[in-house]
Amino acid sequence: MSGFRNTFLVTGTDTGVGKTWVSTGLLRAWVGAGLRVAARKPAETGCESVGGRLQPADAAALAAAAGGGETLEAVCPYRFAEPLAPAVAAVRAGVRIDLDAVVDACRVRAREVDRLLVEGAGGLLVPLTGRATFADLARSLDAHLVVVIAARLGAINHAMLTLEAARARGLEVVALVVNHVSAETDLATSTLAETLADLGVAPRIVSVPHGIPPDAALAGLARDLAKT
Numbered sequence: 001m002s003g004f005r006n007t008f009l010v011t012g013t014d015t016g017v018g019k020t021w022v023s024t025g026l027l028r029a030w031v032g033a034g035l036r037v038a039a040r041k042p043a044e045t046g047c048e049s050v051g052g053r054l055q056p057a058d059a060a061a062l063a064a065a066a067g068g069g070e071t072l073e074a075v076c077p078y079r080f081a082e083p084l085a086p087a088v089a090a091v092r093a094g095v096r097i098d099l100d101a102v103v104d105a106c107r108v109r110a111r112e113v114d115r116l117l118v119e120g121a122g123g124l125l126v127p128l129t130g131r132a133t134f135a136d137l138a139r140s141l142d143a144h145l146v147v148v149i150a151a152r153l154g155a156i157n158h159a160m161l162t163l164e165a166a167r168a169r170g171l172e173v174v175a176l177v178v179n180h181v182s183a184e185t186d187l188a189t190s191t192l193a194e195t196l197a198d199l200g201v202a203p204r205i206v207s208v209p210h211g212i213p214p215d216a217a218l219a220g221l222a223r224d225l226a227k228t
């Protein structure tokens, strides 16, 4: 073992909230700080088929942000065409996702780098295999959680539900990222980060603006998490 917990699961309050966007920013910030990093997207669904091969777009973006050098098969061992939860897509494709193999591969890679970032699919309780969710994966990896929240009306509830589910499973949420996934702003989006801060629900709350690379907004968080 590396002697410290160096694995981060980036989860979110929903699908499409900006997990990949935020993950690439964190990875680039760590690379910029001279850390050795790697990324994993254990299962990606909704993959496009190019030349008869399923292309995992998230995994490709993560791999590039981590500096390249790894095959997409290593970064993303399970790829499915149908845009469904991984466990559901796997059953429909007649594939068995081997959770132990996923955990072992992540652990091996984590020992070789300073930081391993693992992106989930959808939210924390999405099933990865028949019984196991991404929360179970996080537990098996002893991963810190980074929770990405899309800034929109309704997000406080989604954030609190995710935090409660994490706590109930003994998972440590090290940061909330309020991601301005939409260019539209309103009172709900502009007050969200401060509201979550006032609620005192997580040790770090960071806002990511819309439309500009997230590296700068995440540089402080990346530095902070590098000390975790």
Ligand SMILES: Nc1ncnc2c1ncn2[C@@H]1O[C@H](COP(=O)(O)OP(=O)(O)OP(=O)(O)O)[C@@H](O)[C@H]1O
Pocket: 012, 014, 015, 016, 017, 018, 019, 020, 021, 022, 058, 120, 121, 122, 179, 180, 181, 182, 208, 209, 210, 211, 212
């Ligand atoms: N802050 C932002 N500014 C501009 N565009 C953004 C921002 N955050 C996310 N996006 C865009 O919104 C879309 C959804 O983001 P992203 O793919 O990162 O979500 P996700 O949570 O990783 O989704 P999935 O559940 O499919 O993995 C993408 O097209 C992404 O480029």
Ligand SMILES: [Mg+2]
Pocket: 019, 020, 021, 058, 119
């Ligand atoms: Mg993604």
